[in-house]
Amino acid sequence: MASDVASLEPSADDDVKKNADEQIDKAKDETVPEQTEATTADDAAKNAAQSEAEEKKVSVMEAHGYLLGTILGTGSYATVKMAFSSRHKCKVAVKIVSKKKSPTSYVHKFLPREIDAVRILRHPNIICFLQSIETTNRVYLIMEVADGGDVLKAIRDSKHIEEPDAGRWFGQVLGAVDYCHKRGVVHRDLKCENLLLDRAKNIKITDFGFARVFDPKEAMEPSSTFCGSYPYAPPEILRGIAYHPPSADVWSMGVILFTMVFGRLPFDDHNHRTLIKQVMAGPVFPARHAYQLKASTELRDLLVKILKPMPARPGLDSIRQDTWFAKHCAGSVVVKQSKDGTSLMEVLKEDESPAVESEDAFSEF
Known part of the structure; x- marks a missing residue:
């Protein structure tokens, strides 16, 4: 039993080995901080270089x-x-x-x-x-x-647009739309929100997301892409009938003119069936406010002419010959902006x- 107990006690050789292991571990411990400091310095340099590169990065x-x-x-x-x-x-x-x-x-x-x-x-x-x-x-x-807002905002701010101002804007819209059609482009989403204004209150048509390009030298084929906004859509689109895109633009222009002068949309778009009945019957002029009552007879006649189902709807050239247009729109010009608003x-x-x-x-x- 004594020999067995002696075998479990540490020997002199074991003490030597233990001391050697302790010295090796101590040496390792002393070198680790130097390696860590070097690594930290390298990482810092890399991070600094990356940050500098990101700062110089061009969008x-x-x-x-x-x-x-x-x-x-x-x-x-x-x-x-x-x-x-x-x-x-x-x-x-x-x-x-x-x-x-x-x-x-x-x-x-x-x-x-x-x-x-x-x-x-x-x-x-x-x-x-x-x-x-x-x-x-x-x-x-x-x-x-175009940082002058849009026509819808102008209507909301003033409740309505006086006929002379509405005539100037309508004349600018007609001139721009006519230019588009002659260049082979139909807008198909004309509405007050898409008529921006510059600082001099000139019309700037925007948002050609539903536009279609065609060959102006050839007759345009009817379209079955029913797009745009319900309140500004002509009867043929609301009824799902293939339509003539330039004529759809003309209808939308009529809705815009009505909305400017009377301060409200001509047709209620809350119910689709009711909306179709209204657009087929033609506009009903409101008489709730004084400015609505004083709208001229010539203006009302032009709106009735424009807001008609096809094929009775006039073209742009016919609208140009209208009495109200000749009085309020024929002289529409673009007012130059100030130097600061170039x-x-x-x-x-x-x-x-x-x-x-x-x-x-x-x-x-």
């Missing part, structure tokens, strides 16, 4: 000479921001469309149509398109800024063509 818009500013408006899948163009030395608007948030039909059908339409249009009463930039996740549309339209060269670019290199955006 998509900065690379193209645009400095983004405040948000002008937001939608379901797009945001519009103010920006400054270093090249043109003026403010521009940037519509940022998210591909991830947008419906596939919009990204692959309506957005390309919008770009195809606006890039061929240059008119003082149409928002001037400058450039589109496409990345992996977004599409940027750079356009003219627009993109005023600084662009006549021979400068809008650009469409794909920037797949900026895939992180």
